[in-house]
Amino acid sequence: MAAWAYECQPADQSLDPWLVACLAIDAMPADTRIVRVRVGKDWQCAIVDKTKKIESPGMLLREVVASDEADCPDCAAQRRQMSEPEPEVASSAPSKAVGRQVQAAAISMLGQRFVVVLVGLDLVRSTGEGDMAIADLRPRFGGVDVLLMGQLEDGTPVYHGEPELVAFLAETPVDRMPWKEYPIG
Numbered sequence: 001m002a003a004w005a006y007e008c009q010p011a012d013q014s015l016d017p018w019l020v021a022c023l024a025i026d027a028m029p030a031d032t033r034i035v036r037v038r039v040g041k042d043w044q045c046a047i048v049d050k051t052k053k054i055e056s057p058g059m060l061l062r063e064v065v066a067s068d069e070a071d072c073p074d075c076a077a078q079r080r081q082m083s084e085p086e087p088e089v090a091s092s093a094p095s096k097a098v099g100r101q102v103q104a105a106a107i108s109m110l111g112q113r114f115v116v117v118l119v120g121l122d123l124v125r126s127t128g129e130g131d132m133a134i135a136d137l138r139p140r141f142g143g144v145d146v147l148l149m150g151q152l153e154d155g156t157p158v159y160h161g162e163p164e165l166v167a168f169l170a171e172t173p174v175d176r177m178p179w180k181e182y183p184i185g
Contacts, residue, residue: 005056008037008046011075016139018046019056020064028066034075038063045072057106059113060142100184105177114145114165121150130160140184
């Protein structure tokens with residue numbers, strides 16, 4: 001199920017942004033910009049970007065709670081350095097990203113969240129290019145694992161990515177995956 005999300009930039013800017021539900025953020029005080037996002041068993045500081053809403057599979061969203069500058073000095077300093085525009089208030093309609101779209105299936109199985117992206121068979125068979133594509137796509141899907149899937153002429157899937165997930169998907173019928181178009185910029 002899709003949901004509207006905001007990106008949260010971690011205090012450690014080398015990490016990819018996390019996605020959190022707009023409903024959770026919108027229920028917080030209007031001036032909330034510093035939050036704690038659940039990453040595994042830990043709660044990490046982040047700055048929420050309320051300037052745009054992103055449509056995202058609900059399973060990619062992380063838990064979030066309000067925080068403040070006293071709780072996270074790194075975020076407070078980062079926020080002062082950036083010229084953060086005011087959030088959009090006039091329109092409640094989410095903005096649509098303009099650019100490329102991919103067919104992908106966001107899946108959550110056995111406690112693992114990942115995305116399968118449909119690509120050409122040549123990309124799946126080229127290990128180096130496949131790895132580069134995965135590295136490019138991972139931040140666009142909130143940092144979850146990404147697998148590439150190409151298809152043979154008869155429709156048989158061929159995967160590239162984490163071997164454990166590839167083995168797991170070998171038994172999953174392609175037509176049972178929740179395919180959808182996603183904007184990737």
